[in-house]
Amino acid sequence: MNVSAQVDWPDRLYATFKRAGIRQVGYVPDAGHARLIERCRADPAMRAIALTTEEEGVALSAGAWLGGERSALLMQSSGLGNCINMLSLARSCRFPMLMLITMRGEWEEFNPWQVPMGGIVEPVLKLCEAEVLRASRPDEVEGLAERAVQQAFGDERIVALILSQQLIGKKVWTK
């Protein structure tokens, strides 16, 4: 495996956003997305929008598309649970919804409270009629992100790219 790909997959996601013309990025702060959030915040051509809860981002993305801009929504697996009813907005109106979800509760998880939501992310997404892609290796992130962009904005549907906990690495609890 390409060594640089192991560490720079968040930069590859950012590059994908740039190619796709993503202008608004809603996020709830998350360790797995920290680097991507930092890149988006530093980009004057993008608006990185801190949310108080992930469902705000679903409505934000709908508004962005109404106004002709592409957006992405960054969240952790727990945040998907906060979005379920709001995703009916995307389903009822066929809004493109590009979601990047970092996983907790599936691999070397220290915190058992992350497991109940982490364990139902994929079935919940499928019940919400989302297309689900999963990246487990650094070298597959960019290609899957490209596909997610095409499906979300080309087909006007909900697409979730799951970034597995194995990809992100385990959280350090004791220093």
Place this chain on the structure above:
Amino acid sequence: MSLERRHAMATLMHGRADDLLVVPGLGSTTWDLAAAGDDPRNFYSWGAMGGTAMIGLGLALAQPKKRVAVITGDGEMLMGLGSLATIGIQKPANLAVIVFDNGVYGETGGQPSHTQSGADLAGIARASGFPVCLKVEDEAGLADLAGRLKCFNETLFAVVQITADEPPRVLPEKDGVAIKERFRAALGLKA
């Protein structure tokens, strides 16, 4: 003192500027807006409770040369209170969030909302960073707000005190795809 809701909406929409995009909340404010006259620049809502202000934020950021008015009810705004903090950071100069406050959940039988017991939405908006926060309780205040909708240049929040009556429903289009495509077409965006 409080205002009749259909009169309040009609006053705000009277002589509507070409650049004004309107996002009503689900329920009564959508019926009020439809009653004031259908328009492709309305994005009617039949669900997604708590999301109206955030739809307005995404739209306002995407269309900086237009003005966006979110006009929703107190119950809908209460479900999305966090979005006031989120908008308070972004502060788009072309976004107005207007709450028709009657202190009750009118669509579900008139149960009291939190504003009836003192929750102060204008105070929350002010504390969240909205530069302009108004309380509208009479005709003079309503006329002032209607004027501001044509020329505001700072993020605006307003609570309009309305009576808790329930005028006959006026139902607009409810196909979400149709509402969305019509709205985007009015902005010159392709389907």
